[in-house]
Amino acid sequence: MEEWKQCKGHARNYEVSNLGRFRNRFSQAVLSTRKHGAKRAYTGVTTCYKGFTKVVLLHRLVGEAFIPNPLNKPFVNHKNGIKTDNRLDNLEWCTRSENMQHAWNTGLCKPAKHQPNLMRPVRATRGGEVLNFRSVREACRHFQVDRHQVSNWITGRRNHKLRYKWQYIPRQPSADA
Numbered sequence: 001m002e003e004w005k006q007c008k009g010h011a012r013n014y015e016v017s018n019l020g021r022f023r024n025r026f027s028q029a030v031l032s033t034r035k036h037g038a039k040r041a042y043t044g045v046t047t048c049y050k051g052f053t054k055v056v057l058l059h060r061l062v063g064e065a066f067i068p069n070p071l072n073k074p075f076v077n078h079k080n081g082i083k084t085d086n087r088l089d090n091l092e093w094c095t096r097s098e099n100m101q102h103a104w105n106t107g108l109c110k111p112a113k114h115q116p117n118l119m120r121p122v123r124a125t126r127g128g129e130v131l132n133f134r135s136v137r138e139a140c141r142h143f144q145v146d147r148h149q150v151s152n153w154i155t156g157r158r159n160h161k162l163r164y165k166w167q168y169i170p171r172q173p174s175a176d177a
Helices: 058-066 096-106 136-143 147-155
Strands: 004-006 014-017 022-024 034-036 042-049 052-057 075-078 091-094 122-126 129-133 165-168
Touching: 004 058, 014 058, 042 058, 052 058, 058 075, 058 091, 075 096, 091 096, 122 136, 122 147, 129 136, 136 147, 147 165
Parallel strands: none
Antiparallel strands: 004 014, 014 022, 034 042, 042 052, 075 091, 122 129, 122 165
């Protein structure tokens, strides 16, 4: 059975239900939600109070209204990992480290992708001068810039101030291939 409770703070003119729905406290009209937050993954609502609007994440409103938080934990976690499932039985208070651990355990957080281009050999040419580097990292150290700058030179998004022309050196096929 759906139960409604008044929201706190800026959203006090609204109510939230244990099923994750949101409505105007006075007209009882259920209001629409939109995707907000990191990578537009979370369900959010736009609230208005005393002429000021504010976007509030729905899972946070459900947590504040229904879930006791005696340890004063700052985050609301989705137990099943589905960030749009804002039902009360799917939410819990947690710390940042508990939230990250849950993300790793459920596969929501994946290790950073390997960056193979950092280890690819590159060549910089200007006139008759040729500079060969064993890796992008080595070129970065030589010119004292970060990898983004060298990548921009190689792809042509930016020109090198000393007018070097950049390219990746093709890999030689290995003898055992």
